[in-house]
Amino acid sequence: MSIESVLHENRVFEPSADFVKNANVSGMSAYNALCKEATDDFQGFWAKLARELLVWNKPFTKTLNEDNAPFYKWFEDGELNVSANCLDKHLNTIPNKVAIIFEADDGSVTNVTFKELYHRVCQFANGLKKLNLTVGDRVIIYLPMGIDAVVAMQACARLGLTHSVVFGGFSAKSLNERIIDAGAVAVITSDGQFRGGKALPLKPAVDEGIAMGGCESIKNVVVLKKTGQEITWNQNGNANNIWWHDLIAGQADTCEPVMLSAEHPLFLLYTSGSTGKPKGVQHSSAGYLLHAMNSMRWTFDVKDNDVFWCTADVGWITGHTYVAYGPLAMGVTQVVFEGIPTYPDAGRFWQMIQKHKVSIFYTAPTAIRSLIKASETTASTHPKSYDLSSLRLLGSVGEPINPEAWMWYYENVGGGHCPIVDTFWQTETGGHVITPLPGATSLVPGSCTLPFPGIDIDVVDETGKDVPWGTGGLLVIKKPWPSMIRTIYNDPERYKSSYYPVDLGGKIYLAGDGAVRDAKTGNFTIMGRIDDVLNVSGHRLGTMEIESALVSNPLVAEAAVVGKPHDIKGESVVAYVVLKGQRPEGEELKKIVAQLRDWVGKEIGPIAKPDEIRFGDNLPKTRSGKIMRRLLRSLAKGEEITSDISTLDNPAILDQLKEVVK
Numbered sequence: 301m302s303i304e305s306v307l308h309e310n311r312v313f314e315p316s317a318d319f320v321k322n323a324n325v326s327g328m329s330a331y332n333a334l335c336k337e338a339t340d341d342f343q344g345f346w347a348k349l350a351r352e353l354l355v356w357n358k359p360f361t362k363t364l365n366e367d368n369a370p371f372y373k374w375f376e377d378g379e380l381n382v383s384a385n386c387l388d389k390h391l392n393t394i395p396n397k398v399a400i401i402f403e404a405d406d407g408s409v410t411n412v413t414f415k416e417l418y419h420r421v422c423q424f425a426n427g428l429k430k431l432n433l434t435v436g437d438r439v440i441i442y443l444p445m446g447i448d449a450v451v452a453m454q455a456c457a458r459l460g461l462t463h464s465v466v467f468g469g470f471s472a473k474s475l476n477e478r479i480i481d482a483g484a485v486a487v488i489t490s491d492g493q494f495r496g497g498k499a500l501p502l503k504p505a506v507d508e509g510i511a512m513g514g515c516e517s518i519k520n521v522v523v524l525k526k527t528g529q530e531i532t533w534n535q536n537g538n539a540n541n542i543w544w545h546d547l548i549a550g551q552a553d554t555c556e557p558v559m560l561s562a563e564h565p566l567f568l569l570y571t572s573g574s575t576g577k578p579k580g581v582q583h584s585s586a587g588y589l590l591h592a593m594n595s596m597r598w599t600f601d602v603k604d605n606d607v608f609w610c611t612a613d614v615g616w617i618t619g620h621t622y623v624a625y626g627p628l629a630m631g632v633t634q635v636v637f638e639g640i641p642t643y644p645d646a647g648r649f650w651q652m653i654q655k656h657k658v659s660i661f662y663t664a665p666t667a668i669r670s671l672i673k674a675s676e677t678t679a680s681t682h683p684k685s686y687d688l689s690s691l692r693l694l695g696s697v698g699e700p701i702n703p704e705a706w707m708w709y710y711e712n713v714g715g716g717h718c719p720i721v722d723t724f725w726q727t728e729t730g731g732h733v734i735t736p737l738p739g740a741t742s743l744v745p746g747s748c749t750l751p752f753p754g755i756d757i758d759v760v761d762e763t764g765k766d767v768p769w770g771t772g773g774l775l776v777i778k779k780p781w782p783s784m785i786r787t788i789y790n791d792p793e794r795y796k797s798s799y800y801p802v803d804l805g806g807k808i809y810l811a812g813d814g815a816v817r818d819a820k821t822g823n824f825t826i827m828g829r830i831d832d833v834l835n836v837s838g839h840r841l842g843t844m845e846i847e848s849a850l851v852s853n854p855l856v857a858e859a860a861v862v863g864k865p866h867d868i869k870g871e872s873v874v875a876y877v878v879l880k881g882q883r884p885e886g887e888e889l890k891k892i893v894a895q896l897r898d899w900v901g902k903e904i905g906p907i908a909k910p911d912e913i914r915f916g917d918n919l920p921k922t923r924s925g926k927i928m929r930r931l932l933r934s935l936a937k938g939e940e941i942t943s944d945i946s947t948l949d950n951p952a953i954l955d956q957l958k959e960v961v962k
């Protein structure tokens with residue numbers, strides 16, 4: 301997809317009269333009224349929502365504290381517990397309503413009601429109490445998707461333990477780095493996980509990660525028996541290993557929630573930035589949950605009888621906000637899925653929508669694009685082969701959705717009558733910041749449309765000045781908002797310089813994406829990251845992270861990594877490598893490519909493996925020694941280099957780097 305094709309998009313889809321009539325935000329006049337309310341009395345707008353949606357143990361009196369900006373505090377003198385807001389609150393109203401319909405990799409289904417989930421969370425929380433954890437301790441969760449992952453997160457929230465979920469696809473090394481940075485005291489993991497019909501190990505990565513050193517803070521490793529595969533026991537330093545089932549044995553199934561300050565850190569979630577080291581994005585309790593709930597209400601228009609399904613793993617922010625917290629707090633039934641979209645075949649999503657009568661479906665463009673391709677070759681996996689009439693709303697997240705994929709999703713999955721909410725947001729924003737509201741906004745394929753009410757988002761130039769609509773620039777948020785990142789754990793200076801840079805005046809949040817607003821409608825189109833962050837299949841990866849992984853290999857002298865457009869993954873990873881020895885050839889070359897790909901897989905995780913590796917005697921550099929990434933990006937795309945290369949120190953290198961290893 302080119303930005304051009306998005307900018308010239310003139311198809312517009314209005315919400316149906318019926319949808320508008322029943323919507324939680326009904327019509328553009330309602331949307332405009334909310335935006336006006338937020339403009340007229342910014343703090344009053346959020347305070348009213350926080351009183352309406354959250355259950356407070358101690359009400360707040362102060363809405364926003366800007367004294368130490370950009371370290372904003374919201375509702376700071378209020379007290380509440382997030383888990384009580386997700387579970388206890390429902391015990392008198394909807395105890396027997398299904399909270400989670402869990403479908404395992406093998407297709408088996410388990411339903412859990414709100415009351416049952418409450419008891420499971422309480423029992424596990426009581427188990428955790430035996431481990432002498434204190435409020436604010438960091439706990440790593442390294443679990444496969446499933447009810448237990450939600451239970452673990454909720455149990456931490458109940459006790460005021462700050463969780464940090466690490467996606468099961470990250471390596472032992474990534475786990476090790478996160479444990480050290482977070483100073484975590486416990487890891488909650490499982491023996492293994494099921495994916496696509498296979499049982500894959502998980503616990504060995506924890507053992508290996510801890511054994512890499514620096515993890516003395518870890519006192520306990522709790523292990524869920526999931527696959528039943530052989531694991532080693534107590535092989536990780538001084539940490540005590542204990543089965544999850546032994547930890548909860550005999551524990552009571554009620555547990556008083558610990559009341560915490562609104563600003564208490566609910567979780568850290570590590571994400572990639574422009575330097576080699578992932579950053580621990582720290583979120584609050586009250587402000588975070590408020591936006592999780594309100595976006596469920598306004599963006600997803602949730603009603604009591606909806607069946608909501610967000611396909612994201614809890615290892616990512618989407619799985620935090622729209623699996624582990626938002627749906628539970630709103631009392632909506634949700635589907636939680638352990639497997640992958642292509643197992644047993646590429647009809648899995650559609651079959652599950654049909655089976656569970658899903659009404660709201662939220663997934664990533666990369667999944668849609670891969671399923672389009674599959675359905676073209678195998679008719680039985682085409683959405684039209686399934687009864688998807690339960691659907692009323694579709695969502696997209698994580699990366700730009702190209703208009704062609706949008707139209708396919710709209711027509712083939714949504715039957716031409718379900719609005720699509722293309723939600724733009726980030727790990728740092730906690731929830732949606734630009735998105736259509738389905739009963740109000742006119743939809744334009746490829747555009748995430750308009751700001752969420754109360755989010756003061758705009759496009760500025762490099763000095764922080766507004767640019768006119770129709771002109772591209774930097775995406776920024778001009779006022780704080782309740783679900784915003786509070787800091788980067790252990791690195792407040794990096795928080796300030798990454799998100800509130802002085803070049804922009806130090807008072808506005810820099811998202812890290814380029815964007816343009818439509819000259820007539822003001823609709824936003826995201827033009828991709830402006831920093832060295834790649835978006836591969838909706839997963840955020842830092843080029844520097846992959847580069848440092850490559851140069852840590854003894855064979856490698858230097859490496860540069862760029863993204864290349866990919867029709868399914870959005871972007872793919874291309875690495876340019878200078879070896880310490882000779883530039884390899886033939887079979888040797890292939891062997892080294894495989895070796896380096898595996899190396900990156902071990903250093904970061906399989907998602908970061910370069911799709912392509914090219915070798916040179918050197919990298920294209922300016923005379924001052926700066927790598928010319930612009931040229932590397934052009935070479936990756938196979939473009940002829942026509943631009944001025946007179947500043948290049950070693951032009952001959954370009955020919956070597958054109959060579960693609962097959």
Ligand code: PRX
Nearest residue numbers: 697698699700722723724725726727826840
């Ligand atoms: O570049 C934007 C892209 O994903 C980045 C955030 O990645 P992460 O923190 O991993 O969170 C992903 C899930 C919220 C953004 O800076 N992005 C996310 N949603 C969209 C998007 N790009 C275009 N359109 C979107 N809807």
